[in-house]
Amino acid sequence: MSSDDADQPAQERTLPPRAGLTTPENPWPLRLLSENLHAYIARCDPTWVEGQVVELNQRARVTYLTLRDVDEEVSVPVTLFAREMAQMETPLERGMRVVAQIKPDFWTKTGRLSMIGQGVRPVGLGDLLVRIERLRRALADEGLFDAERKKPLPPLPQRVGLITGRNSDAEKDVVRNARLRWPAVEFEIRNVAVQGTSAVRGVTGALEELDADPRVDVIIIARGGGAFEDLLPFSDESLIRAVAAAQTPVVSAIGHENDQPLLDHVADLRASTPTDAGKRVVPDLVEERANVARARVVLDRAVIQFLDREQAALDSIRSRPVLDQPEGMILVREEDVDRLRERSLRTVLHRSEREQETIRQMKHRVRALSPQETLSRGYAVVMTQDGGVVKDSAQVKVQDTLAIRLALGEVTAAVTQTSQRQPGDAAT
Structure with a gap:
């Protein structure tokens, strides 16, 4: 742009109607860009979102808070005016899960984009339970919880995959109890976050990694007890589908007896606690030795009974006349031969005499009919x-x-x- 154009007031120049038509020789004034952005963003509809309050700064007339996504590391600053705060029945606190209607707003003087919030209300336990129940029914209708699709655990796994928090009691309980029962068992441990926004992504990634390892025979997802909100990642739909798609048997060991996230329904085996998981994935060495000893006793008894039975059968066969007095069979056959021989001889003699008599009679008849007679x-x-x-x-x-x-x-x-x-x- 020439110096003459720069000195010419912007209103005397013909400005491009769209931002894409601006050039270095014919730019927009900065205020026009700011005004256009403000007008464009002002047309955006308000949107209801859900998130967790991670930062909260209350002032006399304005409250500034930061909402973070419940599953991903995505945060958005939100501004609440005093009237919105006054209408809330439950005061906002850090860590609270809320839903709010936010509308973007662009400040033309500073070029700052902000989110104006209204209708903020906490997500109660009842709402979360309703959502989880709705998801549970939908996944059950797809067949993800069917008993027919659950894979049996290997009777003696050589390597156990364990997904749990770093230095957690759950990890210690699983490893200790499993090795007490079967000292030779090996572990492939993946330490990930088991609560918070990164829990779903961390657990899913570790699950996929262990499932792809051919050395891993069974996978345990373990976490100790906690508040209901802390266990929400284990009812996340993406994690549930990842467990359903795994080729390796998966054991769920989340919380205690009264904690049952959706992971328990899709897992191939639900353990009530991490301690229970450590006991159920491997056999008990003492018990197996006792079983082997009992099996040997049963086997010895069965072999002895089999030998006794076969010996009795042999004795019975040997006591039969055909084996006890084998010549008796020959004598019987000899008598049969003699009897048949005598009968044959008598038959031959009788037949010979009969035929001789027939010949004599024929001779008499021939002689009687001969010319000489x-x-x-x-x-x-x-x-x-x-x-x-x-x-x-x-x-x-x-x-x-x-x-x-x-x-x-x-x-x-x-x-x-x-x-x-x-x-x-x-x-x-």
Whole structure:
């Protein structure tokens, strides 16, 4: 910008309508930027927020406080006027959890952004319980608390992951009681904040780190008892989902019997106290030795009973006749063979005699039907000189010579007369 332009009043120049159109030669006056910022921020709607009072500075007409996010390291200064403080039933204190409606305001003269608060009211125990109960129902409907998805603890973990506060009684209780029961157990300890705004982030990060370590067999999240507000990080939704997604079994050991944050519902095992967690993740060496001794007694008894039973079975088998007198079986079979042999012989003889009788009868029938037997009964066979058998008287003539075969010998005869007379006809 030239010296002439610098000397020219701003109102005589044509100012850019938007900040993006300003240039070194044609800038905005600082007051215009401040006024535009004030006008822009003034259009922002009031917003209800929740936070924790970490700083409180009360003056006659104005109270300055700093609200910090309940989960993250994010803080915002808030200004309260006297009338807002006068309307509060419960005085503000450091550490109090409150909800407030804040509206941003930009001071044009100083360029300072401030938050004007109103309607500040503390978050009571009842409100927190309602929120936790609502979250519990929502997570339960998703199945994150179902017994079917809970993983069993290893019977003998070699390395236990422990997430707890630094130098806390909870850490000492878990380690001491676990090593009293099983001295060989090893620990992978992660010390993190277990209350306050960084608790959720610290516990979740330690959980993910231990879950990714293949040497860790089970993870314990432990904290001693405390006020209800101190245990709120263990009902945080992000932590609950991280525990549900873990592949390593997780044990919750938060507070005492009457303290039950949502972590207890999603964990694979809930221990009432850190001391109880140390006892439940590892077996008792003395008890295991006693179990081994009892198992050996039971095993010895079972082996002896088995041997006695098998010996009795062998004695029973040996006492049977087939083993006590093995030749008896041969004698029985020998008798069977003799009996079968005699029966076969009788059968063969009987069959042979029957067949011989049949042959004799057939011989008698054959003999009875033979020509020789016929001749023996007085019959004869008349034959011509050429050997032909004479069956008809017409075959011969008178004076023919015939040979007559008898039962014994032959006779030669001459034909003196022929006739056609049939048996039974009267002689002529």
